[in-house]
Amino acid sequence: xxxKELKVALFLAxxxxxxxxxxxxxxxxxxxxMCFTNMIFLPSxxxxxxxxxxxxxxxxxVGNVLVSPQAGEQYITDLDATLDLINSMPGVERxxxxxxxxxxxxxxxxxxxxxIRAIRPTDEKSVSPIHTKMIAxxxxxxxxxxxxxIGKIIAGDATVSQEDxxxxxxxxxxxxxxxxxxxxxGYTKDxxxxxxxxxxxxxxxxxxxxxxxxxEIVEGESLDKAEYITIKTKPGYSEKFVKDMLMSYGVxxxxxxxxxxxSKAIGSVLQSFDIINMVSLIVSIIIxxxxxxxxxxxxxxxxxxxxxxxxxxxxxxxxxxxxxxxxVIILALFGIVLGIAIALLLALYLAYNPIVTPEWSAYMxxxxxxxxxxxxxxxxSAIVAGYVPAYQVSREEIQSSMRA
Amino acid sequence: xxxxxxxxKIYQMGNVGVRALDGxxxxxxxxxxxGIMGASGSGKSTLLHMLGLLDVxxxxxxxxxxxxxxxxxxxxxxxxxxxxxxxxxxxxxxVPELTVAENVFLPAMLRSDRTDEEYTTATFDILDRIxxxxxxxxxxxxxxxxxxxxxxxxxxxxxxxxxxxxxxxCANLDTENSRRVLDLFEEINREMHQTIVMVSHxxxxxxxxxxxxxxxxxxxVEDNHALS
Numbered sequence: 253x254x255x256k257e258l259k260v261a262l263f264l265a266x267x268x269x270x271x272x273x274x275x276x277x278x279x280x281x282x283x284x285x286m287c288f289t290n291m292i293f294l295p296s297x298x299x300x301x302x303x304x305x306x307x308x309x310x311x312x313x314v315g316n317v318l319v320s321p322q323a324g325e326q327y328i329t330d331l332d333a334t335l336d337l338i339n340s341m342p343g344v345e346r347x348x349x350x351x352x353x354x355x356x357x358x359x360x361x362x363x364x365x366x367x368i369r370a371i372r373p374t375d376e377k378s379v380s381p382i383h384t385k386m387i388a389x390x391x392x393x394x395x396x397x398x399x400x401x402i403g404k405i406i407a408g409d410a411t412v413s414q415e416d417x418x419x420x421x422x423x424x425x426x427x428x429x430x431x432x433x434x435x436x437x438g439y440t441k442d443x444x445x446x447x448x449x450x451x452x453x454x455x456x457x458x459x460x461x462x463x464x465x466x467x468e469i470v471e472g473e474s475l476d477k478a479e480y481i482t483i484k485t486k487p488g489y490s491e492k493f494v495k496d497m498l499m500s501y502g503v504x505x506x507x508x509x510x511x512x513x514x515s516k517a518i519g520s521v522l523q524s525f526d527i528i529n530m531v532s533l534i535v536s537i538i539i540x541x542x543x544x545x546x547x548x549x550x551x552x553x554x555x556x557x558x559x560x561x562x563x564x565x566x567x568x569x570x571x572x573x574x575x576x577x578x579x580v581i582i583l584a585l586f587g588i589v590l591g592i593a594i595a596l597l598l599a600l601y602l603a604y605n606p607i608v609t610p611e612w613s614a615y616m617x618x619x620x621x622x623x624x625x626x627x628x629x630x631x632x633s634a635i636v637a638g639y640v641p642a643y644q645v646s647r648e649e650i651q652s653s654m655r656a
Numbered sequence: 657x658x659x660x661x662x663x664x665k666i667y668q669m670g671n672v673g674v675r676a677l678d679g680x681x682x683x684x685x686x687x688x689x690x691g692i693m694g695a696s697g698s699g700k701s702t703l704l705h706m707l708g709l710l711d712v713x714x715x716x717x718x719x720x721x722x723x724x725x726x727x728x729x730x731x732x733x734x735x736x737x738x739x740x741x742x743x744x745x746x747x748x749x750x751v752p753e754l755t756v757a758e759n760v761f762l763p764a765m766l767r768s769d770r771t772d773e774e775y776t777t778a779t780f781d782i783l784d785r786i787x788x789x790x791x792x793x794x795x796x797x798x799x800x801x802x803x804x805x806x807x808x809x810x811x812x813x814x815x816x817x818x819x820x821x822x823x824x825x826c827a828n829l830d831t832e833n834s835r836r837v838l839d840l841f842e843e844i845n846r847e848m849h850q851t852i853v854m855v856s857h858x859x860x861x862x863x864x865x866x867x868x869x870x871x872x873x874x875x876x877v878e879d880n881h882a883l884s
Contacts, residue, residue, distance in 0.1 A: 566738025
């Protein structure tokens with residue numbers, strides 16, 4: 253099969269598509285486009301949900317890397333030295349400690365059980381973006397005492413009655429209000445609400461933060477220990493690299509990357525997503541293959557006589573086969589371009605109008621690699637669907653084709 | 657140019673074998689305009705298809721230009737048809753999505769010894785010659801039956817074949833258009849010394865042929881030079 257033969261096959265294919273049934277070509281392109289959209293939509297939506305969850309867990313829960321106490325221990329001890337060591341490691345942007353204590357919050361007639369988390373505001377800002385999510389008041393300062401910032405859920409809404417609340421709250425706390433916090437160790441203190449934040453991540457919006465120095469007052473001692481340390485990695489460094497570095501320096505045997513934690517926490521959910529994605533992909537491929545197979549089969553059946561004539565005048569079987577093969581490739585390419593356009597428009601729409609739930613918001617997480625790999629899969633199935641009937645009909649005896 | 661000996665073609669219809677050709681032997685020389693005539697079912701089209709390598713005989717030998725075509729494989733037969741043979745069919749058999757010019761130069765496009773410029777020039781020359789140069793960018797459906805058949809003839813001769821086969825080319829045409837097509841065949845035969853083998857059942861076509869081979873029940877019953 254030489255260049256000349258391929259040129260003739262392409263010439264016949266292009267002419268057939270341009271001057272043949274336009275409605276049939278448009279319909280086929282539309283179906284391929286829809287199948288492509290179907291192939292890309294659900295997986296990228298699930299990827300978007302996964303990505304949102306991961307981002308929120310990284311931002312508001314565990315950072316890129318989480319250091320936990322050794323097995324059997326409640327705290328990471330010798331905190332300052334540990335933080336110095338971690339912060340000096342390559343790939344570490346910043347490490348910040350966390351220390352929580354159970355407490356009861358009281359505001360007017362409302363009482364709410366919660367966990368109060370102590371942070372070092374300056375370090376925390378480098379690791380978690382909560383400071384950018386303030387909807388009222390301001391973030392904690394390093395030397396603040398007697399001040400607290402609370403999540404939107406804890407603050408609550410004064411217009412919603414207690415019975416109608418989905419999550420329990422303090423019923424409409426505002427910045428400047430005073431709330432009483434009764435810690436588990438019996439220590440009680442009134443805190444002025446300095447700020448209210450809303451991250452969209454339920455467990456974060458259901459938390460309250462005070463400064464490290466305030467927690468030292470609560471505990472009555474200098475806190476050189478932490479429940480856990482969250483770490484933000486520098487751009488260009490993988491979480492795994494930082495984890496390996498920390499472990500090699502003996503920071504703690506309990507070092508986890510986000511992926512480690514995600515696979516434990518929502519591994520089965522992600523696995524279910526994968527199964528749904530696979531089913532959706534297979535169904536799309538089958539539909540595309542069957543549609544293109546039918547289109548080309550009908551085309552070849554209707555053109556049997558013409559195929560016989562072409563062979564009679566010296567057109568090789570391979571040219572005829574590639575003619576239909578090229579037709580299906582061209583249709584599939586147009587369909588893929590249409591599908592990419594639809595997918596990008598959907599992604600754009602969902603980027604501005606994500607599907608929001610109390611736990612996560614979903615948008616389409618679409619990478620160029622997703623588009624390329626799905627395009628190639630669809631193109632491959634289209635080639636199979638087009639070439640099988642084309643091969644069959646090109647093998648028919650000239651006489652039987654011409655008699656059709 | 658064309659030699660065949662003991663040509664037989666038996667079609668199997670269920671358990672019954674139908675003998676379409678029964679031991680046909682003939683020789684056709686270069687430049688002859690031969691008419692194969694006979695009643696319907698006499699085997700004339702079958703003979704043309706055997707000689708034109710569109711079908712294979714049950715037995716017998718065919719030699720075209722000194723080549724025993726029975727020994728050729730499928731690809732070689734395709735190349736033989738492309739380089740040495742031309743065909744005109746009863747129902748024009750043009751590709752509906754191609755323009756007149758594209759239909760004509762299609763077989764020439766496949767030849768490795770022709771450049772784009774050469775086959776385009778040859779196409780325009782032929783269309784000029786058959787009086788259809790002003791319709792070159794029209795689609796077949798925009799042409800009359802007679803015009804379509806003239807385009808089919810142009811396509812058949814664009815590669816300057818050694819032998820031109822025509823299978824009842826006037827069957828779908830009225831007398832006026834048939835005459836124009838036959839005049840064109842005659843002109844090609846006279847001016848280009850083109851060997852033409854044409855199947856016809858119309859008696860008045862006889863006057864165009866140098867030689868008439870008449871078949872009945874798959875056998876040659878008459879072979880003469882009608883006009884000589």
